Amino acid sequence: MMTLIKERVPTPERPVEERLKGFMEVNLGYTFELAVKEAERCLQCSPAPCTQGCPVHIDVPGFIRKLRENRDNPEKAVKEALEVIWACNTLPAITGRVCPQEDQCEAVCVMGKVGEPINIGKLERFVADYAREKGIDEKLLQEITPKIEKKKEKVAVIGAGPAGLTCAAELAKEGYQVTIFEALHKPGGVLVYGIPEFRLPKETIEKELEKLKKLGVEIKTDYVVGRTVTFDELLEEYDAVFIGTGAGTPKLLNIPGINLNGIYSANEFLTRVNLMKAYAFPEYETPIKVGKKVIVIGAGNTAMDAARTARRLGAEVTIAYRRGEEDVTARVEEVAHAKEEGVKFEFFLNPVEFIGDENGRVKAVKFEKMRPLEERDARGKRKIVPTGETVVLEADTVIIAIGKTTSKLLRMTLPQIEADEHGVIKVNENMMTNIPGVFAGGDAIRGEATVILAMGDGRKAAKGIKQYLEEKRKSS
Ligand SMILES: Cc1cc2nc3c(=O)[nH]c(=O)nc-3n(C[C@H](O)[C@H](O)[C@H](O)COP(=O)(O)OP(=O)(O)OC[C@H]3O[C@@H](n4cnc5c(N)ncnc54)[C@H](O)[C@@H]3O)c2cc1C
Numbered sequence: 001m002m003t004l005i006k007e008r009v010p011t012p013e014r015p016v017e018e019r020l021k022g023f024m025e026v027n028l029g030y031t032f033e034l035a036v037k038e039a040e041r042c043l044q045c046s047p048a049p050c051t052q053g054c055p056v057h058i059d060v061p062g063f064i065r066k067l068r069e070n071r072d073n074p075e076k077a078v079k080e081a082l083e084v085i086w087a088c089n090t091l092p093a094i095t096g097r098v099c100p101q102e103d104q105c106e107a108v109c110v111m112g113k114v115g116e117p118i119n120i121g122k123l124e125r126f127v128a129d130y131a132r133e134k135g136i137d138e139k140l141l142q143e144i145t146p147k148i149e150k151k152k153e154k155v156a157v158i159g160a161g162p163a164g165l166t167c168a169a170e171l172a173k174e175g176y177q178v179t180i181f182e183a184l185h186k187p188g189g190v191l192v193y194g195i196p197e198f199r200l201p202k203e204t205i206e207k208e209l210e211k212l213k214k215l216g217v218e219i220k221t222d223y224v225v226g227r228t229v230t231f232d233e234l235l236e237e238y239d240a241v242f243i244g245t246g247a248g249t250p251k252l253l254n255i256p257g258i259n260l261n262g263i264y265s266a267n268e269f270l271t272r273v274n275l276m277k278a279y280a281f282p283e284y285e286t287p288i289k290v291g292k293k294v295i296v297i298g299a300g301n302t303a304m305d306a307a308r309t310a311r312r313l314g315a316e317v318t319i320a321y322r323r324g325e326e327d328v329t330a331r332v333e334e335v336a337h338a339k340e341e342g343v344k345f346e347f348f349l350n351p352v353e354f355i356g357d358e359n360g361r362v363k364a365v366k367f368e369k370m371r372p373l374e375e376r377d378a379r380g381k382r383k384i385v386p387t388g389e390t391v392v393l394e395a396d397t398v399i400i401a402i403g404k405t406t407s408k409l410l411r412m413t414l415p416q417i418e419a420d421e422h423g424v425i426k427v428n429e430n431m432m433t434n435i436p437g438v439f440a441g442g443d444a445i446r447g448e449a450t451v452i453l454a455m456g457d458g459r460k461a462a463k464g465i466k467q468y469l470e471e472k473r474k475s476s
Pocket of ligand 1: 100159164409
């Protein structure tokens with residue numbers, strides 16, 4: 001009889017003192033031996049709840065089986081495991097690192113009922129990393145590319161985030177000529193400008209982008225659709241268009257003092273540090289000033305990333321959240337790492353005013369204390385009510401991480417596109433908008449969501465685009 005191993009095989013992590021000295025990746029991932037040991041815990045359920053729990057339905061037991069079946073031949077094990085993963089997910093090195101597995105595949109893992117769920121995310125990451133190190137992914141790609149039959153149709157993809165990149169990869173594999181138009185000087189979307197190096201090394205993204213280029217995808221950076229080129233111009237030149245412009249406009253707080261110096265949106269703060277390398281000013285042009293005390297408002301992944309970044313820039317950091325700890329939305333691993341790194345948490349505090357000094361720079365934040373009720377709102381969070389009691393916390397810098405919304409630019413250039421009152425684009429079951437040949441996915445159609453959902457949309461839209469172009473070809 002099989003013995004159940006209740007505890008996960010832990011992944012090695014960089015010690016806290018070392019982490020705070022720079023932006024090196026915190027989690028060091030499995031070795032082959034550790035990965036096989038963890039793979040051996042898997043019960044190989046059929047049907048597999050983990051596959052259903054994955055938004056892109058990766059055959060999880062399938063790829064795990066390949067690892068343990070070929071335990072004597074690591075290269076074969078990883079190649080076969082990668083083939084299983086690639087059938088549904090072309091960016092496993094990224095999703096293995098940033099997916100909220102604890103709410104998805106791992107949440108429904110049967111092992112989780114008797115012990116700790118299988119560490120699916122870290123196994124996925126291991127397969128991707130090992131494949132890259134040994135050039136296995138390169139060989140697999142070389143097997144795929146010559147079989148691609150080139151097609152004459154051209155597709156434009158707007159935005160090089162996970163939605164756009166996935167859509168482009170899937171279409172390129174079908175032989176379409178794909179061009180991505182990206183507003184920033186680097187492709188990757190939130191993966192490059194938002195998520196810090198210590199969670200997702202830039203090198204990982206660059207390697208994924210190289211694969212895309214080898215599939216024949218052209219990426220035009222510094223290209224703002226709506227400014228550099230109009231939407232109508234794209235529609236004239238391309239047979240179909242995919243919109244993957246994300247939700248990059250930060251929400252701010254409409255309270256006194258919001259215009260004081262030293263108050264950043266998390267987007268701006270993270271973009272300055274991640275993309276513009278502001279931590280290396282003046283070697284790089286963009287500066288950042290954090291001072292000694294930083295308050296981060298919010299408790300999602302963005303707030304954790306901003307807080308942990310500020311810690312690495314030498315500040316004392318406090319996360320202030322208007323709800324309680326149980327309603328924190330960031331990934332469990334990120335909250336644990338933030339705590340280990342000395343980030344303090346203050347719950348049930350709602351900001352009501354930013355207080356400035358004589359030079360117009362923020363020096364403190366006034367919060368109203370909130371009280372939780374037993375009742376829950378539509379999202380399952382405990383309702384909170386103001387108590388009337390206030391508290392003032394000192395701050396040299398405040399970072400607001402309370403959410404983001406879609407940009408108005410694209411809709412200004414394309415007013416006929418159907419969207420809701422928040423600018424979230426509407427699509428049908430094939431991801432097509434109300435404009436024939438124009439598809440959309442990712443945060444642009446969901447508001448803020450996750451990397452894997454964006455990728456799932458990109459993939460689904462690629463299928464929709466293929467169907468649309470095939471029908472168009474038949475009728476012409
Ligand atoms: C700091 C932070 C941390 C996060 N952490 C996680 C996490 O751990 N796990 C997780 O699953 N999710 C996380 N998320 C959410 C996740 O990153 C997003 O859901 C995901 O990136 C959405 O992908 P997307 O392709 O739709 O959009 P984006 O990644 O936003 O990419 C959109 C791209 O479109 C470009 N663009 C916009 N307008 C134009 C235009 N007019 N012309 C040309 N290009 C344009 C933008 O420059 C951008 O590159 C995080 C988000 C943030 C901000």
